[in-house]
Amino acid sequence: DVVLTQTPSILSATIGQSVSISCRSSQSLLDSDGNTYLYWFLQRPGQSPQRLIYLVSNLGSGVPNRFSGSGSGTDFTLKISGVEAEDLGVYYCMQATHAPWTFGGGTKLELK
Amino acid sequence: QVQLKESGPGLVKPSETLSLTCTVSGFSLTSYHVSWVRQPPGKGLEWMGVIWGDGSTAYNSALKSRLSISRDTSKSQVFLKMSSLKTEDTATYYCARGRDWGQGVMVTVSS
Numbered sequence: 699d700v701v702l703t704q705t706p707s708i709l710s711a712t713i714g715q716s717v718s719i720s721c722r723s724s725q726s727l728l729d730s731d732g733n734t735y736l737y738w739f740l741q742r743p744g745q746s747p748q749r750l751i752y753l754v755s756n757l758g759s760g761v762p763n764r765f766s767g768s769g770s771g772t773d774f775t776l777k778i779s780g781v782e783a784e785d786l787g788v789y790y791c792m793q794a795t796h797a798p799w800t801f802g803g804g805t806k807l808e809l810k
Numbered sequence: 811q812v813q814l815k816e817s818g819p820g821l822v823k824p825s826e827t828l829s830l831t832c833t834v835s836g837f838s839l840t841s842y843h844v845s846w847v848r849q850p851p852g853k854g855l856e857w858m859g860v861i862w863g864d865g866s867t868a869y870n871s872a873l874k875s876r877l878s879i880s881r882d883t884s885k886s887q888v889f890l891k892m893s894s895l896k897t898e899d900t901a902t903y904y905c906a907r908g909r910d911w912g913q914g915v916m917v918t919v920s921s
Contacts, residue, residue: 746904746912746914747847747911749908749909788854790854798870798871799860801854801856801857804855
């Protein structure tokens with residue numbers, strides 16, 4: 699199974715600070731169809747996960763453009779350009795290139 | 811609009827079988843996949859399995875021997891059945907389609 703390793707596990711930030719989360723895969727996530735099925739989710743406390751980014755770098759509907767995704771192959775990054783209070787929670791990457799699909803261990807974004 | 815809603819028992823005894831239902835609206839099960847994801851209290855997300863539009867399935871390797879996902883397209887429902895429950899299966903169970911997730915249902919495994 700593909701293992702996704704997220705770093706850091708905890709991220710302390712101030713409002714307005716820009717931060718990045720890394721997601722590294724044990725195998726390339728480039729599919730034979732040319733797509734890379736790497737997604738980013740945010741789970742706020744007490745809520746269901748919300749998909750932020752799909753296919754590495756595509757912003758989900760209604761997601762603020764301070765969120766951006768990048769990467770290829772085995773290395774991926776989620777960047778928040780100017781953290782806002784509503785961004786606090788746990789971020790997960792997920793791959794759907796290889797069955798079974800898998801999630802990263804999560805990165806908790808908290809206020810410094 | 812797309813909606814998914816999980817339902818099922820809140821409490822199940824160890825060694826018993828868990829049965830959950832995901833009722834969807836706003837899309838056809840023959841056109842889109844639906845996944846099940848669970849989250850133990852205070853822990854991360856665990857992908858459990860998926861049923862594709864053509865009815866085929868794929869499962870988490872660690873759960874494969876105990877897990878079954880099926881559907882009733884006429885009722886727009888997806889079913890999860892997991893046997894031989896253990897206390898470690900206590901979790902919130904979600905069904906999801908892409909960006910759309912249900913609210914989740916909390917299941918406690920306890921005697």
